[in-house]
Amino acid sequence: MTDRKDMTLTSSGFFVSQEAPISCENPTPTPTSPAPDILRCAYMDLVVTDLKRSRDFYVDVLGLTVTEEDENTVYLRSLEEFIHHNLVLRQGPVAAVAAFSYRVRTPKDLDRAVAFYEELGCRVERRAEGYTKGIGDSVRVTDPLGFPYEFFHDVEHVERLAWRYDLYTPGALVRLDHFNQVTPDVPRATKFMQDLGFRVTEDIQDEDGTVYAAWMRRKATVHDTAMTGGDGPRMHHIAFSTHEKHNILAICDKLGALRQSDCIERGPGRHGVSNAFYLYLRDPDGHRVEIYTQDYYTGDPDNPVVTWDVHDNQRRDFWGNPVVPSWYTDASLVLDLDGTPQPVRKREEASELEATIGADGFSYTRRGDEGEMPEWKQGEYKLGHQL
Amino acid sequence: MTDRKDMTLTSSGFFVSQEAPISCENPTPTPTSPAPDILRCAYMDLVVTDLKRSRDFYVDVLGLTVTEEDENTVYLRSLEEFIHHNLVLRQGPVAAVAAFSYRVRTPKDLDRAVAFYEELGCRVERRAEGYTKGIGDSVRVTDPLGFPYEFFHDVEHVERLAWRYDLYTPGALVRLDHFNQVTPDVPRATKFMQDLGFRVTEDIQDEDGTVYAAWMRRKATVHDTAMTGGDGPRMHHIAFSTHEKHNILAICDKLGALRQSDCIERGPGRHGVSNAFYLYLRDPDGHRVEIYTQDYYTGDPDNPVVTWDVHDNQRRDFWGNPVVPSWYTDASLVLDLDGTPQPVRKREEASELEATIGADGFSYTRRGDEGEMPEWKQGEYKLGHQL
Amino acid sequence: MTDRKDMTLTSSGFFVSQEAPISCENPTPTPTSPAPDILRCAYMDLVVTDLKRSRDFYVDVLGLTVTEEDENTVYLRSLEEFIHHNLVLRQGPVAAVAAFSYRVRTPKDLDRAVAFYEELGCRVERRAEGYTKGIGDSVRVTDPLGFPYEFFHDVEHVERLAWRYDLYTPGALVRLDHFNQVTPDVPRATKFMQDLGFRVTEDIQDEDGTVYAAWMRRKATVHDTAMTGGDGPRMHHIAFSTHEKHNILAICDKLGALRQSDCIERGPGRHGVSNAFYLYLRDPDGHRVEIYTQDYYTGDPDNPVVTWDVHDNQRRDFWGNPVVPSWYTDASLVLDLDGTPQPVRKREEASELEATIGADGFSYTRRGDEGEMPEWKQGEYKLGHQL
């Protein structure tokens, strides 16, 4: 990644630069086989331990549309989607992610995916009839970072309900926006994702170049997935979009009315990273769901990469509101192709939690003003201000 | 106040009842003189220690309109106001409130105010030419609770800028909505305000009838002022209204862009009490300003009084987000009629902070579910969950 | 009303003045009996010809809450209401208004209403048990303008659903805001309403003092009712409030999705008069319903009266969008106390439609710029520009 001294400091307090090659210890080898042409994150295959409770949450509370369901599985989509589903809820013994599923441009990209991952020595399985209803020929792999991925092209089309405003709730979810993964070594993960064809849009670093998180995209938004530094491989969250900010507030209001406000983990707020408006919920199994709206276009090849200083108190919440510890520490298990939870490896580099609110951590609102927090705020949890 | 067993529990988790006489130890006597007919909270006379910094905050950041100003004073109004000002910033040695100023229906109500407070033995001063620019004949008093009040009717009219959308900012403040006062004995204060003609709309109590806060109104909104239990007399906040919720979010965004997010103390969020959407800021002197929108009509004489349980985690924030301790503990001094800060008396009854997050405190999301907070949330500050 | 030369022209293009006595030919006599103390417009008693279709419209499309219903009647309320209903749909042979119903402050105000109207020689009926379910002791009259009014104080309380966000739709209606009546002689009607205790907030006049419409209030909003010049007595519309503008847009979106967009008559848009955001619908009988949000506080006794020039193209729609002719010409019949439609008398003064888009009418965007409309706009219906 770009060295900070080669970045440009903006008037907003973060840096911009052009995407740079990543050097990391122990990089995954770059395959000679071309990467599949990935269109976008398409759906998550999610194991839940109480299907009824999960269905209540995703359908009755969040308002996702049931495309199809059976005793053990519910296939859900957002209002603007025309493919069969964006989320599969699957009854199982352990709450976990069975697959991060991406759509590829052509059927041939499945062959490319097979070759790409086989060259990396990954376990690869292909099933012509697909792994889930509605999905055709598809490939599942465990990637070098330990995450379960699926690739597919063929998919059943269903009606795009975008114009069906009679079905909209005040908090209507209109698109699947992105995934977020937890991994111990962010540069290593990012380098691998670059090989897979992803482009970095934003990251969080400290002055020494330690990378705490990175956002990367295929479609022209800020991300299709992000790599968050932490014990992994785990799934940090899945994110759905609303049209406007008031839709996200309406979800909070509804949770309050239902006396389920304890599933609100963090937010609502404005992200620094991505500039989007956000809310984090926890589903009945503790899987984290983000509701997200209004990031920016990133489709040009020279789209400026934004780098936030880890001590910038506005990087995660542009209003300086605190990040609750559980948001840093909790995440969902991911499964291998046999359905067994992947072992979790500890992050060895500095943790963002410790760097910002720990004994040696600190945060600032204004660069160079580390000691200037108002007195009434110094006792607050939200600060972690230690100077 | 009504006994809880005579209240009706609603499907939203709070209680309703009809306003009841208040019994308290050491009540202020009810004057035989009729109370002045108060229209609404009209402006706050606020002493600031650095006029330029305060002007920057209220004018450049919050966008209030300067009606008039001189070397030591700035007169500000909101966009829908037609009277001279809603806020006076006055350079002075100690940050404090010089007056909570209310408009009365007729000039004769000033005579009534004089008689009402003199009968109570309060210090009362009248000045035919008014105490501030733009205001005519007016009365200032120190009330039995130690607060400085002003009453006036005559006032200079200025242009109501409601239709001047070319002057609106994304976070435009359109009305002064209410004051909020800190006082040690809430029932005593509430009883006095009832005598002054105020009607209670909501309150926070515990099962034993301890009252932690009460909201009361003259105009047909949830409040013109509230009494918050704590060491007092002090001023908790002054509140301005926006048209919509996104206007409040825009204020947060602007503060982030200006790298002044550290003046955000709490929120944005949805109140349980009042059902309004809110944000709390701290001005350069630490005076607290609320931005507020969308409470409800309360003008019928039998408007149901809403009582929230102090342990209900949604009473202060309907989404269950935590109240930061400074919000409970900090408040501004108030002045006597000579400009000397009033001494602050400690609250002796239970504190809301202690009752909810202290060693013996607790909060619940669902009545009867005190032990059911999700595990990932139990370590959080926001809970104060101790069962 | 104030003569235009005594009004103050504002920077927004309209005039302001203080409310003035109205001189009109053939005024209704001012009773010596005091007027009842009216709190607010409370509900409309509306006769519909196909109860099922009307229920579909008000409940399934607009989302009003059914408090109670039987074979011939549906009692509906808005989400923030705590009295039994804001609208009664009553199956009947002719689509019409059976009563404009107002709540009064005390039971004694009913005696005052009886005396007030009897002194005017009006037909007055009182029924201790009320005329509709949920309403107690009440008085119905046919007023001197031919309109059927009801007054009541006693009313069944129901749960205020303001906090029940799980019940909100994207276009949630939260309050009954106002009525609007059509009458041939606006000054005569306004003078009568002043006698009844209403205060004028805005009006539309021409340079010669012809009054085309006037808005008047009891509660502290722009109106509880308005008098629109036209053939009458008829009912122009009933208006419900939403919290925000997007809620009104959501109603349009839903009507589009349901393929019922042909019930949109005018808007959405911003009113000049009242500064509110609006939408006009027509129900299955053609009764007009306004959806309305964000007017301003009018509760001070010297609240400036706003006068719009009838030729000001922004008076009815602040964005200069055209008023469709049906909006001027169509209105609902009103009934006498026996349920017979009142005869409609023609307006003899100038019509607003003719004054603005008729052969001799004209409209301007900028005072003094009557000939400066852009060429591409001159052919448009929306202009009626004839200079």
Next chain:
Amino acid sequence: MTDRKDMTLTSSGFFVSQEAPISCENPTPTPTSPAPDILRCAYMDLVVTDLKRSRDFYVDVLGLTVTEEDENTVYLRSLEEFIHHNLVLRQGPVAAVAAFSYRVRTPKDLDRAVAFYEELGCRVERRAEGYTKGIGDSVRVTDPLGFPYEFFHDVEHVERLAWRYDLYTPGALVRLDHFNQVTPDVPRATKFMQDLGFRVTEDIQDEDGTVYAAWMRRKATVHDTAMTGGDGPRMHHIAFSTHEKHNILAICDKLGALRQSDCIERGPGRHGVSNAFYLYLRDPDGHRVEIYTQDYYTGDPDNPVVTWDVHDNQRRDFWGNPVVPSWYTDASLVLDLDGTPQPVRKREEASELEATIGADGFSYTRRGDEGEMPEWKQGEYKLGHQL
């Protein structure tokens, strides 16, 4: 294009199908040279006759950011843009479009553009130093439809102001979204754009297959440009995006406050086509500007093509509000590479204006309900209902 009998009728009343080859009389030949890889519409080079008035409109009213300016030229960008400009205002003798400018993926795509258009016999000019400030090596062509296009890759980067909320106005424009072109033969134009690499997302047809307009994209939104049937080549409009719908309403409010509401031509409203919320303005030269928000993701190769029936009254405005005639008839001239206005050729096929509101035209709200418009609406302009 797909025959209607092979399309699928959706529950929203329009049809979907997969993009199909277009047969048209007199097609432009498909070049053997590969098309340049176009990223997105990037800026419009616009000639205005009074630079100061135009600057007032785009900068002071609409709030675009001036990147740079000199005596004869103003370079403007939207808040989320990082390239030098999205709009160039250039003083000139005739109001017209000098270039529709697209950014391409790589410098080599400029060579491809040259070869592609030269093979078509088009006039092609290349200038290494660029045609406008901030833009490097670029190619200008007059395309086979008579439109002036520019292609470039190299461009000066400027600061993306997305996070600078202190600079946002209530109606902030955040992105350039699309162009819209008027051309007599829509299928011929669409076929040519497919050859250039564009994908069709929506269109308007009648039962006989006459195509009235088509929308097509490179980036993953509903369009980078649209072809509107009419006398051409002309420019119909340029469109900028806001974040939310209330931002568009705020532009209307500001225009009202400035007494410039006569520059509002149509809207605000919800489009049927694109599902976006819209407003059309006319600048001081009559150039049409759309303000637009919230269409949907179209980036999958099998994204369903939406076909609207020309008689569907919700196709252009989902709420059934009328399209003003000037919107159909007026458009801006386009220039050849010497700066001379291109001659305008008449459309010979049916006009949408005539088909929907002309003597033989008709519109319906519900398919099959052509005769069921409510009586009060039948006299309205908005209908054009002739059955």
